[in-house]
Amino acid sequence: MSSVTLHDVRFIEPERTRNYLNVDYGVFSWLLTKDHKRIGILYMFSISLMFILGGFFAMMMRLELLTPEGDLLTSDTYNKFFTLHGIIMIFFFLIPSIPAVMGNFILPIQLGAKDLAFPKINLLSWYLYMIGAFVGLYVIITGGVDTGWTFYTPFSTQYSNTHVFGTTFGAFIVGFSSILTGLNFLVTIHRMRAPGLTWYRLPLFVWAIYATSVVQLLATPVLAITLFLLMFERVVHVGIFDPALGGDPLLYQHMFWFYSHPAVYIMILPAMGVASEVVAAFTRKKIFGYKFVAFSSLAIAFLGFLVWAHHMFVAGISIYSAMIFSFLSYFVAVPSAIKVFNWTATLYKASVAWMTPMLYILGFIGLFTIGGVTGLFLAALGLDVHVTDTYFVVAHFHYIMVGGAVMAYFAALHYWWPKITGRMYPEWWARLSALLVFVGFNLTFLPQFVLGYLGMPRRYHAYAPEFQVLNVMSTAGASILAVGYALPLFYLIWSLRFGHKAGVNPWGAVGLEWTTSSPPPKENFHETPVVTWDAYDYPAMLKAMGETQNV
Amino acid sequence: MLISDFPLFPEQGSTVAGQVDALFIVLSVITGSVSILIFLLIFILAIKYRRTPQNQLAQDQEPPQMLEAGWIGIPFVIFMGMFVWGAWLYFRLARIPDNALDVYATGKQWMWKFQHSTGQREINTLHVPVGRPVRITLASEDVIHSLFFPSFRIKADVLPSRYRTMWFQATRTGRFHIFCAEYCGTQHSGMIGWVEVMEPTDYQKWLAGGSEGSLASQGEKLFQTHACNTCHTNDATARGPVLVGLYGSDVTLGDNSVVKADDNYIRESILNPQAKLVKGFGPIMPTFQGQVSEDDLLKLLAYIKSLGGAPAPSPAGTPQKEQRR
Known part of the structure; x- marks a missing residue:
């Protein structure tokens, strides 16, 4: 066994051209694959379709909101559209996005492993996801659901006459996909690191995925229980949440947010991991305060479990418990702030390349900051009473989930695209898309903060006329955003055939994934790598490469 | 515009x-x-330290860790x-x-x-x-x-x-x-x-x-139409507890626990009378769940409030508990 040293990095373009894509062909070589890379690709296809579908519902909502009157869609249709938008984007796109696509593809390679610990369970996860997705699609085709993605009782159990059972059943199934993926990652990270790859040599993406997996494993079963009880009450009419049957509607909210608040961290922690990878790669620097960034992921995962009732400050909980949840919510803001400051500090005396993944991540840091600081407003009890359930909340969580998680997903897609496909995307078009997404996003959601403080409630099909100007701005922004998101679909597919060959390490980045060929061979590495360097050891690597190579 | x-x-x-x-x-x-x-x-920082042919390498220099x-x-x-x-x-x-x-x-x-x-x-x-x-x-x-x-x-x-x-x-x-x-x-x-x-x-x-008259008087009419007054005669020997002076007072239940007769207690005692039986009274009151609308419940509440109560009437709901002196 020979070790791959930094010095070898640019020289090991292997002669063998067999890779995971051309090792075998045929539908079943994909549908029955146990290769983590192919499963990652399967996820990429599935969630891209879901993203397009969820985006369609978003666009229809924005078009409806161009005018104060409810004139484009009926109120029932509008209610179904925002419900489906939320359910699809959260359960079927954001939660699997970075972990199931990038985590699946990149994580084992970053660890120097041949595959995940349980390849068959990995495939099972994708099938569970697909079953859940088909149940969801069946619901959409047969009439939809109008409860909001939160399924609040007793509306969902007694009053809604739409497909609540089917939808919650779909979310229930897809939850198991998430649990199994988390379990698989945890075991892999513990057991399958390459020789010499100690915990503090791990890329920060691995730390972030580790923290995410802990949350997936511990929180998602609570969602399963909650949705099961909801289905049970809806079908059998046993009083659990419905007061008319002797249940307690607030119990539902507690149980729902016990999962759904940590779920926010399932979405944002991997995004933070991507940010660390990309910042390091495009500054050629070790992330400032590596251990702080690593442990802040774990701190967020832990504290994320203790703040759920901050969604319920006006719901009728006691003011003393509200006080405790507000207090703890400010705690969770600290590790998030640590990360932002550390990424910024990494730029100091760096070599910053303004390439597309970096543009997306610089945008991510800015938008995540806005999303984070507006969370401070919502955690302030007396202020939350006014802004909760308004467009202020809508803007806040879109800054975190779209400005944060989706931006990072696109950054990851561009950053690892050469590794996944062996081809470069067209840089000019990609930069344009990053710019459009950033501008469009801000134009869409900044006005919504103002709308929210003015008092426009969320989930409104029609609204008071004085809110129109800001809504028109928001819809205009959404159109730009849609173009920004649509562009990659075209140029990435184009690049599969016409893109430049990527080579082993197009970015001049360090990390085990940049030591194997692009696309990687089926077994990832021809020989098991031995790690002798710290994460992001750029000075050593660049010395090895010499300063002449211009990337 | x-x-x-x-x-x-x-x-x-x-x-x-x-x-x-x-x-x-x-x-x-x-x-x-x-x-x-x-x-x-x-x-x-991203502009000042942008990558140029002269700046391929990040400098091996970090901001102070004290940050x-x-x-x-x-x-x-x-x-x-x-x-x-x-x-x-x-x-x-x-x-x-x-x-x-x-x-x-x-x-x-x-x-x-x-x-x-x-x-x-x-x-x-x-x-x-x-x-x-x-x-x-x-x-x-x-x-x-x-x-x-x-x-x-x-x-x-x-x-x-x-x-x-x-x-x-x-x-x-x-x-x-x-x-x-x-x-x-x-x-x-x-x-x-x-x-x-x-x-x-x-x-x-x-x-x-x-x-149509004050809310309390409308409540009083409902009190009669629902025949509440046949048991709650406001006589200490009647089949139902006395309601005069009830609102906001402490009530001792059958298991000797004490609860405050606030809005939610009264609401529950109408809809689900068996839940908190007053000490000394049997479970004879029928449930009014589904028979009294929320509007009428509020009228009954207003009537019971009008019968007087403890000196500092307590508002409903947990969040106001600290208000009691």
Whole structure:
């Protein structure tokens, strides 16, 4: 066994051209694959379709909101559209996005492993996801659901006459996909690191995925229980949440947010991991305060479990418990702030390349900051009473989930695209898309903060006329955003055939994934790598490469 | 289009509006300046240290590690300040002034029904006097709603399971939005209305307009039509407990535990009488679940309140417990 040293990095373009894509062909070589890379690709296809579908519902909502009157869609249709938008984007796109696509593809390679610990369970996860997705699609085709993605009782159990059972059943199934993926990652990270790859040599993406997996494993079963009880009450009419049957509607909210608040961290922690990878790669620097960034992921995962009732400050909980949840919510803001400051500090005396993944991540840091600081407003009890359930909340969580998680997903897609496909995307078009997404996003959601403080409630099909100007701005922004998101679909597919060959390490980045060929061979590495360097050891690597190579 | 058609900041209509706005503005200034500082830093650093043929290598030089302690410690202290201010305001919002005017609100798909203690009833409109605290007791007939007065900066979820209260004191006359803020089904965005804040004299005139007698007297009629008075004769030897002086007093139950006879206790004792049996009384009262509408329940409540009670009547709902002295 020979070790791959930094010095070898640019020289090991292997002669063998067999890779995971051309090792075998045929539908079943994909549908029955146990290769983590192919499963990652399967996820990429599935969630891209879901993203397009969820985006369609978003666009229809924005078009409806161009005018104060409810004139484009009926109120029932509008209610179904925002419900489906939320359910699809959260359960079927954001939660699997970075972990199931990038985590699946990149994580084992970053660890120097041949595959995940349980390849068959990995495939099972994708099938569970697909079953859940088909149940969801069946619901959409047969009439939809109008409860909001939160399924609040007793509306969902007694009053809604739409497909609540089917939808919650779909979310229930897809939850198991998430649990199994988390379990698989945890075991892999513990057991399958390459020789010499100690915990503090791990890329920060691995730390972030580790923290995410802990949350997936511990929180998602609570969602399963909650949705099961909801289905049970809806079908059998046993009083659990419905007061008319002797249940307690607030119990539902507690149980729902016990999962759904940590779920926010399932979405944002991997995004933070991507940010660390990309910042390091495009500054050629070790992330400032590596251990702080690593442990802040774990701190967020832990504290994320203790703040759920901050969604319920006006719901009728006691003011003393509200006080405790507000207090703890400010705690969770600290590790998030640590990360932002550390990424910024990494730029100091760096070599910053303004390439597309970096543009997306610089945008991510800015938008995540806005999303984070507006969370401070919502955690302030007396202020939350006014802004909760308004467009202020809508803007806040879109800054975190779209400005944060989706931006990072696109950054990851561009950053690892050469590794996944062996081809470069067209840089000019990609930069344009990053710019459009950033501008469009801000134009869409900044006005919504103002709308929210003015008092426009969320989930409104029609609204008071004085809110129109800001809504028109928001819809205009959404159109730009849609173009920004649509562009990659075209140029990435184009690049599969016409893109430049990527080579082993197009970015001049360090990390085990940049030591194997692009696309990687089926077994990832021809020989098991031995790690002798710290994460992001750029000075050593660049010395090895010499300063002449211009990337 | 006039600038007045395009507001960027909501009008202030209540005593707490200014306090909420003050917190909002201070938070905006603090977080806005920190965010702009971060954006500028990113922008300047990313340009100054951009990759050039001369700058292929990041320099092996880091900012001082002490920064870590700074940006953990300083934000934490600021966050704690935000927490204390927010909690202080929340407690103020929960403390209901003693001389508050009582109004009862029922949310139902998809309208707001308001009842005044003088007996007036209105739908999607609420008339209140300026300069006087108004306490609203909230009930829902079906799903969860949320009564939201943006100009007063308050909202409260309205639950089908129990009463809650909220209060405000309007500071200027005029017409302000009422919204439902918790999604409640098809016509959620149509579950809106107006609060009309009037001069006290105008309000008195408005009250003088027709009503079917005070809310308590309407409750008394219901008390007879539902035959409550056959057992609750207000005689110590009757089959039902005495209701005079009940409201807000301590009640000893069959298991010797003591509960406060607040709004929610009375509501539960009508809908589910067996849940908390008063010591010395048998489980003979039938349930009125599904037989009395939320509106009528509030009338019965107003009647029982009118029978007098403990010196400091307690408002409903857990959040107001600290108000008791």
